[in-house]
Amino acid sequence: MRGPHDVGGIPAGPVDTEPHKMTFWEKQIDAMHTLLGDDKRRITVRDQNRHYIESLGQDAYTRLNYYERWTAAMALQLVKKGVLTQDEIDAKIAEIKQRLEETGELE
Amino acid sequence: MMSDGILQPGQRVRVREDYPPGHIRTPVYIRGKIGHVTRVFGEFENPERLGVGLDGKPKKMLYEVRFKQADVWPNYNGPVHDTVDIDIYQHWLEKA
Numbered sequence: 724m725r726g727p728h729d730v731g732g733i734p735a736g737p738v739d740t741e742p743h744k745m746t747f748w749e750k751q752i753d754a755m756h757t758l759l760g761d762d763k764r765r766i767t768v769r770d771q772n773r774h775y776i777e778s779l780g781q782d783a784y785t786r787l788n789y790y791e792r793w794t795a796a797m798a799l800q801l802v803k804k805g806v807l808t809q810d811e812i813d814a815k816i817a818e819i820k821q822r823l824e825e826t827g828e829l830e
Numbered sequence: 831m832m833s834d835g836i837l838q839p840g841q842r843v844r845v846r847e848d849y850p851p852g853h854i855r856t857p858v859y860i861r862g863k864i865g866h867v868t869r870v871f872g873e874f875e876n877p878e879r880l881g882v883g884l885d886g887k888p889k890k891m892l893y894e895v896r897f898k899q900a901d902v903w904p905n906y907n908g909p910v911h912d913t914v915d916i917d918i919y920q921h922w923l924e925k926a
Contacts, residue, residue: 724849725858732859732903774853774881 853881865897
């Protein structure tokens with residue numbers, strides 16, 4: 724069984740080796756991942772987070788960028804482990820979306 | 831499960847040719863290939879068990895294994911001395 728991440732040897736074209744500047748939200752996700760996975764919380768432990776990412780399915784894995792995969796995997800774990808409900812996440816997304824629309828910041 | 835002790839540098843090994851589901855750190859392209867141990871890193875929690883929320887015990891020995899690129903890729907046309915080093919856990923290796 725080959726996961727969507729395990730691409731060694733599969734033709735994929737040239738690799739983009741340009742450094743990418745991290746956006747603010749990507750830094751936030753990185754920080755949140757560190758906090759949720761620390762020894763006190765152990766909610767999104769490294770290997771488990773990777774397993775969730777590898778289990779997103781080929782379509783989602785290909786469509787999402789690196790930190791979007793992290794975000795999706797973390798959200799799944801937070802719901803699965805009872806920290807947040809999907810309704811709470813959906814409500815917060817709607818709230819933020821509305822706020823950004825009002826300020827014209829929505830991309 | 832591997833039971834014949836810690837592998838030593840220089841030991842010829844074959845990577846298990848197995849395709850289980852789950853969080854596997856052994857890349858598909860190296861399974862079934864033959865190389866030799868170049869470093870012994872020591873024991874680490876098993877990522878396959880950590881990946882599914884378990885505690886990673888029992889720990890597994892982790893090795894650096896070196897493969898000739900020509901043994902890994904069919905029709906490899908780089909220099910013959912090219913190698914690739916991969917970190918592999920003991921339960922994925924058998925003596926060859």
